[in-house]
Amino acid sequence: xxxxxxxxxxxxxxxxxxxxxxxxxxxxxxxxxxxxxxxxxxxxxxxxxxxxxxxxxxxxxxxxxxxxxxxxxxxxxxxxxxxxxxxxxxxxxxxxxxxxxxxxxxxxxxxxxxxxxxxxxxxxxxxxxxxxxxxxxxxxxxxxxxxxxxxxxxxxxxxxxxxxxxxxxxxxxxxxxxxxxxxxxxxxxxxxxxxxxxxxxxxxxxxxxxxxxxxxxxxxxxxxxxxxxxxxxxxxxxxxxxxxxxxxxxxxxxxxxxxxxxxxxxxxxxxxxxxxxxxxxxxxxxxxxxxxxxxxxxxxxxxxxxxxxxxxxxxxxxxxxxxxxxxxxxxxxxxxxxxxxxxxxxxxxxxxxxxxxxxxxxxxxxxxxxxxxxxxxxxxxxxxxxxxxx
Numbered sequence: 001x002x003x004x005x006x007x008x009x010x011x012x013x014x015x016x017x018x019x020x021x022x023x024x025x026x027x028x029x030x031x032x033x034x035x036x037x038x039x040x041x042x043x044x045x046x047x048x049x050x051x052x053x054x055x056x057x058x059x060x061x062x063x064x065x066x067x068x069x070x071x072x073x074x075x076x077x078x079x080x081x082x083x084x085x086x087x088x089x090x091x092x093x094x095x096x097x098x099x100x101x102x103x104x105x106x107x108x109x110x111x112x113x114x115x116x117x118x119x120x121x122x123x124x125x126x127x128x129x130x131x132x133x134x135x136x137x138x139x140x141x142x143x144x145x146x147x148x149x150x151x152x153x154x155x156x157x158x159x160x161x162x163x164x165x166x167x168x169x170x171x172x173x174x175x176x177x178x179x180x181x182x183x184x185x186x187x188x189x190x191x192x193x194x195x196x197x198x199x200x201x202x203x204x205x206x207x208x209x210x211x212x213x214x215x216x217x218x219x220x221x222x223x224x225x226x227x228x229x230x231x232x233x234x235x236x237x238x239x240x241x242x243x244x245x246x247x248x249x250x251x252x253x254x255x256x257x258x259x260x261x262x263x264x265x266x267x268x269x270x271x272x273x274x275x276x277x278x279x280x281x282x283x284x285x286x287x288x289x290x291x292x293x294x295x296x297x298x299x300x301x302x303x304x305x306x307x308x309x310x311x312x313x314x315x316x317x318x319x320x321x322x323x324x325x326x327x328x329x330x331x332x333x334x335x336x337x338x339x340x341x342x343x344x345x346x347x348x349x350x351x352x353x354x355x356x357x358x359x360x361x362x363x364x365x366x367x368x369x370x371x372x373x374x375x376x377x378x379x380x381x382x383x384x385x386x387x388x389x390x
Contacts, residue, residue: 013135014355016128021339025349034372034380037349039178039322041370043298045244045284046291052283053247053276062275068267070098070251071278077285078236078251085210086221088229094256097263098281100273102208102237102250106130108269109204109233109252110137110172112261118169120204123155125325125357125364127178130206134172142168145359146182148316153182157191164199171196174206175220176213179356179366180325181318183213189222196231202258203228207236211292213320214300230255233262240322241292242284247277302369302377309381313390315367322370325353329363331388338365338388346383 021037044050056062069075075098079090090096099105114120116138122131124143134141144163146153171192175184184192196203205222213219223232237250250273252262299322306324307317314330328338335352342348342365353364369377384390 009136009138013132014128016132017354018351021343021349021351024343030347032347033343034348034376034383036367036369036372037351039240039368039370040245041240041243041299041322042373043243043295043370045238045242045247045280046287048283048287049238049242049244049247049280052280056276056279059276059279062279064275065272068272069263070096070272071275071282074098074249074278074282074285075251077282078253081236081285082221082223082234082253085219086223086229086234088223090253091256095259096251096253097259097266098273098278099235099250099252099266100270101248102206102235102239103129103133104248104266104270104273105235105237105250105252106172106204106206107133107137108265109235109262110134110139111269112258112265113137113170113202113204114139115169117167119165119167120169121160121163121171121173123173123177123180123182125177125180125353125360126174128355130172130174131355139169140167141172143358145357146177146180151317152319153177153180153316155182155184155188155191157187160191161195164195164201168199168201170202170204172204172206174208176209176318176320178209178321179323179353180316180360181321181323183217183319184220184222185217186220189220189225192222193225193228193231197227201231203232205232205234207234209240209321210236211241212296212299212322214296214303215319217319233258238281238284241295242281243295244277244280244284247274247280249273249277249281299370302372302374305374305377306367306369306380309377309379310384311381313381313384323366323368325360326350326365326367327363328352328365335362335365341387342384346387348380348383348387
């Protein structure tokens with residue numbers, strides 16, 4: 001048999017690293033290992049979603065390919081959700097589709113927007129799985145670095161503007177960003193909006209964690225800014241805020257003309273997400289926000305525990321999301337070396353950031369704090385210091 005010849009569009013698509021670290025932790029079968037390598041959470045989904053899932057098992061309409069772009073009840077729930085968050089009104093059938101999770105929504109959107117060689121502006125760092133989706137769609141990711149000012153991550157408007165070229169097609173942004181937890185505030189979104197208007201660009205907004213915010217930070221939706229409704233494509237899901245990772249339900253909402261193209265790509269890809277899961281997603285979106293607030297408070301307490309335990313070490317506090325970064329370079333090593341020591345000595349599974357950024361990439365390790373309770377996180381400081389001989 002001849003060797004398999006790799007297609008050219010995969011030449012610049014690196015591994016993500018999370019799967020490798022997860023496999024090591026699984027193979028060790030050691031309950032003492034802290035599982036900080038993957039975006040999972042032990043918090044249960046909303047009870048309304050669980051009940052709707054059980055009912056859907058006996059619903060014959062849920063065992064169908066139709067409707068290809070998502071069940072109407074869920075699409076109605078999504079556009080109401082977006083209206084509440086952004087103040088913008090969207091048409092249920094013309095401006096909203098349902099996808100097999102948020103990252104599938106990102107993939108079909110990028111495939112509908114990009115020609116080969118089109119540039120897409122993202123932050124540094126950004127989850128390599130999102131960078132790879134740009135590459136597989138034929139695009140070129142252009143990373144603009146966050147800057148750590150000693151207390152929080154910040155973007156520089158001048159650097160955002162300098163990243164725009166004649167080949168730029170879109171911004172692809174997430175707030176809070178993943179893996180850094182960096183937050184885009186009003187000033188950041190206004191800078192993005194000006195650039196979109198000046199250069200006729202799209203904003204693909206990954207809203208997966210948009211309300212997982214800490215320290216009292218206010219919420220902003222970029223489509224609420226003047227002129228941005230017709231330039232913003234919002235990609236959301238129930239995976240993070242509603243803890244429904246295994247349900248694999250997301251959505252894409254945007255202007256009708258581009259949604260026709262995105263819908264065509266979506267039908268040509270997964271066709272439709274799990275039917276049984278769609279009623280559950282609708283139930284989650286229409287439930288009260290008390291459940292989300294309680295989950296955010298729990299995750300914030302876990303973040304705070306790690307920050308207290310690692311006080312004095314080069315850890316970067318996130319303003320939101322499920323993860324934070326540890327600067328291994330400050331201790332004179334690479335992220336890969338730090339990850340190895342954490343695993344072998346400290347019994348901590350944490351993913352190195354190779355390929356996630358140019359500035360904040362190979363020198364960093366990501367700690368995910370959404371999947372371990374504070375009772376297990378107690379003592380992590382001693383584990384980390386022992387790993388590095390501190």
